[in-house]
Structure formats: structure tokens, C-alpha cells
Amino acid sequence: MTPDIDKLTKIASQVRRDILRMVHACQSGHPGGSLGCTDYLVALYFHTLKHNTKFDMDGKDEDLFFLSNGHISPVWYSVLARSGYFEVSELATFRKINTRLQGHPATHEKLPGIRVASGSLGQGMSVAIGAAIAKKLNNDNRLVFSLHGDGELQEGQTWEAAMYASHNKIDNLISTVDVNGQQIDGPTDAILSLGNLRAKWESFGWEVLEMSGNDMSDVVRVLDLAISKTFKGKPIMILMQTMMGNGVDFMMHTHKWHGSAPNDDQLALALGQLEETLGDY
Amino acid sequence: MKKYTYTEKKDTRSGFGAGLLEVGKKNDKVVALCADLIGSLKMDAFIKEFPERFFQIGIAEANMMGIAAGLTIGGKIPYTGTFANFSTGRVYDQIRQSIAYSDKNVKICASHAGLTLGEDGATHQILEDIGMMKMLPGMVVINPCDYNQTKAATIAIADHHGPVYLRFGRPAVPVFTDPDQKFEIGKAWMVNEGTDVSIFATGHMVWKAIEAGEKLAEAGINAEIINIHTIKPLDEAAVLKSVAKTGCVVTCEEHNRYGGLGDSIAQVLTRNNPVPQEYVAVNDSFGESGTPDQLMKKYGLDTEDIIKAVNRVIKRK
Numbered sequence: 001m002t003p004d005i006d007k008l009t010k011i012a013s014q015v016r017r018d019i020l021r022m023v024h025a026c027q028s029g030h031p032g033g034s035l036g037c038t039d040y041l042v043a044l045y046f047h048t049l050k051h052n053t054k055f056d057m058d059g060k061d062e063d064l065f066f067l068s069n070g071h072i073s074p075v076w077y078s079v080l081a082r083s084g085y086f087e088v089s090e091l092a093t094f095r096k097i098n099t100r101l102q103g104h105p106a107t108h109e110k111l112p113g114i115r116v117a118s119g120s121l122g123q124g125m126s127v128a129i130g131a132a133i134a135k136k137l138n139n140d141n142r143l144v145f146s147l148h149g150d151g152e153l154q155e156g157q158t159w160e161a162a163m164y165a166s167h168n169k170i171d172n173l174i175s176t177v178d179v180n181g182q183q184i185d186g187p188t189d190a191i192l193s194l195g196n197l198r199a200k201w202e203s204f205g206w207e208v209l210e211m212s213g214n215d216m217s218d219v220v221r222v223l224d225l226a227i228s229k230t231f232k233g234k235p236i237m238i239l240m241q242t243m244m245g246n247g248v249d250f251m252m253h254t255h256k257w258h259g260s261a262p263n264d265d266q267l268a269l270a271l272g273q274l275e276e277t278l279g280d281y
Numbered sequence: 282m283k284k285y286t287y288t289e290k291k292d293t294r295s296g297f298g299a300g301l302l303e304v305g306k307k308n309d310k311v312v313a314l315c316a317d318l319i320g321s322l323k324m325d326a327f328i329k330e331f332p333e334r335f336f337q338i339g340i341a342e343a344n345m346m347g348i349a350a351g352l353t354i355g356g357k358i359p360y361t362g363t364f365a366n367f368s369t370g371r372v373y374d375q376i377r378q379s380i381a382y383s384d385k386n387v388k389i390c391a392s393h394a395g396l397t398l399g400e401d402g403a404t405h406q407i408l409e410d411i412g413m414m415k416m417l418p419g420m421v422v423i424n425p426c427d428y429n430q431t432k433a434a435t436i437a438i439a440d441h442h443g444p445v446y447l448r449f450g451r452p453a454v455p456v457f458t459d460p461d462q463k464f465e466i467g468k469a470w471m472v473n474e475g476t477d478v479s480i481f482a483t484g485h486m487v488w489k490a491i492e493a494g495e496k497l498a499e500a501g502i503n504a505e506i507i508n509i510h511t512i513k514p515l516d517e518a519a520v521l522k523s524v525a526k527t528g529c530v531v532t533c534e535e536h537n538r539y540g541g542l543g544d545s546i547a548q549v550l551t552r553n554n555p556v557p558q559e560y561v562a563v564n565d566s567f568g569e570s571g572t573p574d575q576l577m578k579k580y581g582l583d584t585e586d587i588i589k590a591v592n593r594v595i596k597r598k
Contacts (some may be wrong), residue, residue: 060356116351117382163341168336
């Protein structure tokens, strides 16, 4: 089946609007990375994943997704709501008191779609590996996906997990790193250089693919390609080149929007660049 | 004083190993993980019986905690095994976020706790783990007293849904509890009924409290001794019932006096029935190399220290 790239692109436009409006409404949160990863998450939830929006924690016979860089919760919440896990109107509660949409994703308030808390960085790959092992023990042939920030790779636990996954042939796992080259304090190259990521992951024994993360056609193509490489003895890493703040001209080419919210004028300017395709919440 | 005897000494970690094998046979959801300390944790029998349900993680405890959290998604009941130091302080944030806050059904099994780890010294002798773990919302904290009780606890925790910290030790200590005991989480065990002082002890200190109780009885002091194997949730009713009778308390633990059993008991007392309390615990210090017996003596955790504490606290009544 040929994926409907146009349809996915339209969803992505609406998700970007959701992100900006959520972050603006509470004047906090992380729009930059959320906007950069929008195309990936839309493709994942509306094309790739075999999943059930009637949420079940164990997710047997479903594909599972883990967000390790939990600060980009706005994009995940929008995609979960838009794909039917909960009402889109609930997006208005993001980061507000008594919300299920915590600043960083959590299971504590029982928001459907979330299987583990994340936010303290570097932990998601280990959890994804555990879930992937459980699938194998349960003779469940569905896959586990995870997303990580590039700055997050500075956390050592990631490399413990990387070593474990290849040694133990966790080949039902497709991890993706959002390579946007930015972290809170500046460009990753200036803060703590990540070096040659392809060489690093290959030397750790992973099958490495590259993806142009803000080109919906390429995202769909590479995710399909990654699936074709599962169950061949190696974990799969997609190095996803994105632009932090993608979709809003003044939020790109800077780390400034990693963790700050637009004001009223900036929001209006940004929304003017993004078509309302599915109706704002 | 009720008479307690023992015919052999065994290490509590072997009780864990035996319990793990048994619970593995009873419940096929049970899986085990270890960070390069299989022999020390006595996990060999489980691994031999269930090789496909065992995961050697390597020297990577943070990854072990995360993988354990992930295994619960899919219905497994993971038991992680490493030293108490590496089960807690080294991985506190992983436990906090991926396990406790996420309400994951992980059993964190921690050996070589406290001073009785011995010669390896303070780098490995954690005395802060009970405090760290009991502060995590929803975490159950258990510190059984002998081989049989550790085995029973290891089996029982599989039936409790939620994170558990199970703490045990390295040296061979007297085996004096019933081999067929039913372990009830959160239920204090009355070792000896008495009227003059309540001695609340946990882990290896329970046997020392019994020894102290016998000597106190010879001196005419009738000590009530209660084994608090579950520090959280604490059996508050048992604590209050005992102090209503005795009017003073001694707490005994192989742990820093900050944050351990003593503080948990003190909180119950201050909120309900403030009575004098003395702590038999490590006085806010690190340990050092030495034999377990030498260390327990040097750091004030010996039978004589309990007797002295009882004499002090009775005078304060």
C-alpha cells in the first residue's frame, strides 16, 4: 500500500499547531524538539505502528513506542490524542494542575498511551530493551520503537543499553536518535561533541540507517526499511536528521526554542505558517 | 524469655537464592537479572533451572533497572540481583523514575547490605539504603532476619504488585525462624512478649536482640522483642500496641541512624504516643574493612550495645 504522504503531512501541520498552542497556554514546555520530531511521530502513529488505542499496559501483540527524551511530550500528547488515545480537548490541560498531561510523560495519572515515565534522560533505551525481551519471551512478534535526543546520548546509561542490545541480539527494537545538533546550553558540538554517531553505533554492533526527519516521504521510507531489517540478529538505529523548531521559520537554526514558550505575537506569527487541517482543539 | 535455638548458621543471601528458585517454579512470570554477581547472589540454581528466564546484564546496574522496568511491560515479574550499594545509591534515579514513579512490578534484591559485608570496606558497605528506598512513594522495604525468613520473603513478594526492595546480607548467621513460615508483608513478628521495654529489630540485628533479651531476663528485665522485617509499610498497630504496654523503645538496625528503622518508629511514636527511644544503629559514619564481628562491635551494633541502650531507655521512662 502506498502511504498517503499528503495525509500524513496534513496531520503533521495540525500537530505542530497543537504543540505551539499547548506550550503557549501554559507558558512552559519544549517546543523546539517537539516540532523537529513531529514528522517522525506522525508517521509512526499514523502509518507504522500496529497499535490499539484502547490502551493496555502490557501491549501484547502490539507495537510499542517509548519516548526517552520526555521533554518533547507536547508532540507525543498531540499525536496520541489525534490518533484516538484520549480526547483532543484534553491537550488544553497540558502542564496545568490536576492534569494527566504532565510536563514530562508519566504513567502516574494513567494517561493512555504512556508505559513508563521519562524526562530524566538516558533511561528509555533500557526500558525499551526490557519490553523487547518480554515480547520475545511471550512469543509476541510485534516490535518496540524508541526515540532519543542527541544531547541525551551524553548520558552513559545509553551506552550500557547499546552494548547490551547488540550482545543479546535484541533485533525487535528500532531506536531512533533525533540528531538536531542542539541542546539546552547550545550546539552539541560546543557542549560535548557526539563525534561520528554512525561509526559509534556501528562499532556498538547496531544496524544503522539514516533518515531525513523532516521529509515525510523519507521518514515513511526509512521506517519501512527499518522494519524490513528486524529479526536479523541486530538492533536497529535510525539517525534522524531534524531541524529543531521545524515548521516555524523563526524557531529554526537556533537552540533558543528548546525550552521556552512563544508569547502571543510569536504564537500568531507561528500559527500563520501552519495550516489548520484537522481543527484546533 | 521464650527460648530460641539454632542448629546451623546460613547466609541470608542463600535464602534469597533458594527462594528465587522456588518462586521461579511456582510462577512462570518470574524472571531474574544480575549485574555480574551471580555467585555472590546465589542465583546459580535459578539460572540452571530456567536459563531462558535469566538475563546477565554485565556491570551496568542502571541498564539493569531499566530493563527490569521494561520487562514488566509484557507481564513479567523481574527480580534484580546485585549488592545493596549498587542496587540503590548507584541507580537511585533509575529506580525513582522508571520503577517507582512508573509503578513497575520490579523486585530489587540487594545482598551484602550493611557492615557485615566485611573486608571489602566502606565503598561496598551501604548504610543508607533503607532510608533512600523507603522515601520512594509506593516502595515496599523488607529486611528479613535469617535464611528461612529471607527465603519466605523472596517467594512472597511475587504476589505483591508493585516495587519492592528486599535487603539481605553476606555472612552466615543463626537460622532460628520456621522453615515453613508464611511471610506476610507489613506484619511485624512477635519474637518475645515482654513488659519493660520494646525492642524493635530488623535484619541481622534480630538475633542480637534475642541474645540481649536473654541476658536482660537474667538481670530481671522483661524485654518485648519484635522483628520488623517490613520497614515499609510499617506495622504501626504492632508498634503502638507494644509501646502502650512497655512505655519505652530501643530500635536496632545495621544502618545509619539517620533514615532507617529507628526514624520510621520515631515518626509513629511522635504522632501517636511519644515515649523515650534509643537507637542502636551506626552513628552517621561510613564503615571500614574488618570481619563482620569486629565491625559490629566497633560501630556499636553488638548484643552489649542493645543491653546498654535498654538500660538507658528504661531510666528515661
